[in-house]
Amino acid sequence: MSPSKPAQPEPLLSVDDLRVQFNTEDGVVHAADGVSFDLRPGEILGIVGESGSGKSVTAQTLMGLTRSPNATITGSVRFHGTDLVAAGEEQLQSIRGREISMIFQDPMTSLNPVYRVGDQIVEQIEAHKEIDKQDGKDRAAELLASVGIPNAKERVNNYPYEFSGGMRQRAMIAMALALEPRILIADEPTTALDVTIQAQIMALIQSLNEERGLGVILITHDLGVIAEVADRVVVMYAGQIVEEGSLDDIFYDPQHPYTWGLLGSLTRLDQPPPDRLPQIAGAPPSLLAPPPGCRFRPRCPHAFAKCTEPPELEERVGASGHADRCWLDPSDKRELREVEGRIGLEAPRAGEPV
Amino acid sequence: MEGMGRFIIRRLVGMIAVLFAISVLVFLIFNVIPNSDPALRIGGKNANQQLIDRINKDWGFNDPLPEQYVTLMKKTFSGDLVSYQNQRNVIDQIKKGIPVTFSLCIGAAIIWFLLGVVFGYLSAIRAGRATDRALTILALIGISLPVFWLGEMLLYYVANKAGLFPVGDYVKFSEDPLQWANHLILPWFTLAVLYIGFYSRLLRSNMLDVMDEDYVRTARAKGLPERQVRLKHVLRNSLIPIITLFGLDFGAVIGGGAILTETVYNLPGVGLYAGQSVASLDLPPLIAVTIFGAFFIVLLNTIVDIVYAYLDPRIRLGTQAA
Numbered sequence: 109m110s111p112s113k114p115a116q117p118e119p120l121l122s123v124d125d126l127r128v129q130f131n132t133e134d135g136v137v138h139a140a141d142g143v144s145f146d147l148r149p150g151e152i153l154g155i156v157g158e159s160g161s162g163k164s165v166t167a168q169t170l171m172g173l174t175r176s177p178n179a180t181i182t183g184s185v186r187f188h189g190t191d192l193v194a195a196g197e198e199q200l201q202s203i204r205g206r207e208i209s210m211i212f213q214d215p216m217t218s219l220n221p222v223y224r225v226g227d228q229i230v231e232q233i234e235a236h237k238e239i240d241k242q243d244g245k246d247r248a249a250e251l252l253a254s255v256g257i258p259n260a261k262e263r264v265n266n267y268p269y270e271f272s273g274g275m276r277q278r279a280m281i282a283m284a285l286a287l288e289p290r291i292l293i294a295d296e297p298t299t300a301l302d303v304t305i306q307a308q309i310m311a312l313i314q315s316l317n318e319e320r321g322l323g324v325i326l327i328t329h330d331l332g333v334i335a336e337v338a339d340r341v342v343v344m345y346a347g348q349i350v351e352e353g354s355l356d357d358i359f360y361d362p363q364h365p366y367t368w369g370l371l372g373s374l375t376r377l378d379q380p381p382p383d384r385l386p387q388i389a390g391a392p393p394s395l396l397a398p399p400p401g402c403r404f405r406p407r408c409p410h411a412f413a414k415c416t417e418p419p420e421l422e423e424r425v426g427a428s429g430h431a432d433r434c435w436l437d438p439s440d441k442r443e444l445r446e447v448e449g450r451i452g453l454e455a456p457r458a459g460e461p462v
Numbered sequence: 463m464e465g466m467g468r469f470i471i472r473r474l475v476g477m478i479a480v481l482f483a484i485s486v487l488v489f490l491i492f493n494v495i496p497n498s499d500p501a502l503r504i505g506g507k508n509a510n511q512q513l514i515d516r517i518n519k520d521w522g523f524n525d526p527l528p529e530q531y532v533t534l535m536k537k538t539f540s541g542d543l544v545s546y547q548n549q550r551n552v553i554d555q556i557k558k559g560i561p562v563t564f565s566l567c568i569g570a571a572i573i574w575f576l577l578g579v580v581f582g583y584l585s586a587i588r589a590g591r592a593t594d595r596a597l598t599i600l601a602l603i604g605i606s607l608p609v610f611w612l613g614e615m616l617l618y619y620v621a622n623k624a625g626l627f628p629v630g631d632y633v634k635f636s637e638d639p640l641q642w643a644n645h646l647i648l649p650w651f652t653l654a655v656l657y658i659g660f661y662s663r664l665l666r667s668n669m670l671d672v673m674d675e676d677y678v679r680t681a682r683a684k685g686l687p688e689r690q691v692r693l694k695h696v697l698r699n700s701l702i703p704i705i706t707l708f709g710l711d712f713g714a715v716i717g718g719g720a721i722l723t724e725t726v727y728n729l730p731g732v733g734l735y736a737g738q739s740v741a742s743l744d745l746p747p748l749i750a751v752t753i754f755g756a757f758f759i760v761l762l763n764t765i766v767d768i769v770y771a772y773l774d775p776r777i778r779l780g781t782q783a784a
Binding site: 168171173175197200201202203204205206209210212214217218219220221222231232235236267269280283284 | 675676677679680681682683684685686687688694695698699702773774775776
């Protein structure tokens with residue numbers, strides 16, 4: 109948690125009712141269905157959800173990188189008075205890499221194998237401003253050094269295959285930060301990396317956030333990563349946000365049964381191992397025809413009659429900024445969570461079956 | 463690039479080994495495999511006993527096999543291989559044909575590479591739209607047209623009837639460059655059409671694959687203009703396999719693929735010579751032409767490997783990485 113932030117600073121990026129639909133042969137896929145959130149300056153916003161929850165599509169759409177001719181995108185993404193959804197390609201190009209940068213899940217394939225790492229960083233700089241060859245190379249070396257790559261002066265001449273996975277992700281970050289953007293969108297930045305490297309990369313992102321006030325949108329399915337670095341968390345399910353709140357809200361007072369399920373699925377080193385790994389029963393719904401009403405209803409152990417009506421994302425517990433999309437009475441939830449046992453960061457009950 | 467020198471040397475050594483193996487194979491196929499007296503075969507249909515005795519002595523058919531091999535190689539590379547049917551020196555004939563074959567093949571290769579890349583690129587960036595569909599149909603037509611048919615049609619309609627181009631024959635570049643090109647335009651096109659079709663289709667599918675690569679998304683996320691994304695990241699990476707194929711095809715065309723085109727347009731190149739020798743079952747020219755063809759195929763293969771290593775730095779690692 110970052111201490112003493114002003115109450116409601118102007119958001120850096122404001123997403124409002126973003127909808128991304130793909131027309132496919134089988135019908136319309138609602139990959140993102142009315143997603144709204146703000147990224148505040150200097151904040152790390154975590155977006156969690158399982159595969160197919162629409163989190164990556166949302167992230168790519170923020171930068172206009174959802175390019176399929178079958179895609180229909182509505183809603184708005186406000187950045188400094190510009191609506192990125194309505195913006196033309198040229199305007200987006202001037203923002204990409206300079207104002208908003210993005211790093212991706214698989215650093216092994218995100219760098220072009222046939223160009224030197226340094227040249228790819230220089231390319232990022234040249235995309236937005238003139239720089240002569242030697243200056244560019246020096247700057248690339250500086251950037252590589254700043255993300256913790258040793259011998260950066262020689263390493264700029266390496267090809268991506270000469271870098272390890274962690275180093276490639278560092279190089280991607282160096283590239284993304286070359287022009288000191290205000291926002292970094294990190295789409296599963298550590299998923300393809302070893303756990304030790306994961307921790308290093310997250311520490312790097314966190315330090316950049318603290319030192320430069322870089323706003324970060326961190327997309328992941330890993331609640332452990334979120335718990336370490338995020339200030340606020342958005343939980344996505346089946347193309348919608350089902351819960352949104354501060355890190356503490358989500359981890360200590362989760363309101364949506366899906367969030368309970370996610371938290372319950374964490375294996376914990378401070379507890380005796382369960383006989384079976386906990387899981388959320390069932391599979392995520394098809395985005396072609398999501399279930400009517402609450403989309404989590406078919407998998408939700410607490411569903412009741414009202415759940416056939418679609419719930420809105422609302423602040424239900426009074427806390428400012430903590431919203432969820434669930435019909436259950438907030439006062440019942442604490443009890444239900446207790447019954448369910450291994451939820452949140454509360455200690456599970458001894459002998460409780462899982 | 464420090465690995466490059468060693469890589470090239472390694473490839474050259476490999477190339478020499480392959481050429482040696484091919485020469486042994488040629489020797490075995492033409493001179494050793496028993497079906498009749500090799501001297502009789504080499505002498506041709508009208509050979510008399512005197513000639514056969516001479517051939518037996520010249521080629522050392524009574525010597526042990528390794529000596530026979532050495533004799534054959536000596537004859538081939540010292541240039542005293544002679545056709546016993548027309549008494550012409552085989553190596554001289556090939557030397558005469560080389561400029562013609564090279565003029566034909568190099569010109570055709572430039573045309574097919576450029577047009578293949580341009581059409582493939584356009585097809586890929588307009589995938590699914592009218593341009594792409596039209597180019598797809600054209601490519602399929604090009605691939606389906608046999609050289610002997612296309613050549614004759616062009617000769618008859620474009621050269622003969624319409625009179626736009628001369629009907630066959632070859633003019634030396636040194637005599638008249640303009641006429642040289644004028645005489646070669648139809649043959650170039652005839653030879654190139656098939657490859658234009660193949661290359662544009664292949665490049666199209668390569669580019670569509672590469673467009674889905676993560677590094678292309680990275681390039682866009684950098685804010686590069688779409689044109690630069692396509693040329694520098696998509697096209698460049700898609701061209702690597704095309705260049706391999708280009709080298710191999712170019713070698714194959716010089717090494718024998720141009721026989722039909724040369725025959726149809728009456729171009730006195732190595733291919734026409736090979737074709738005529740096949741028709742008259744004249745073995746000495748066939749031996750030499752086979753080695754000639756194999757040499758260019760192997761040479762181009764080696765060049766492709768080297769260029770490939772330059773284009774794709776991962777290749778250079780070779781054994782070190784293993």
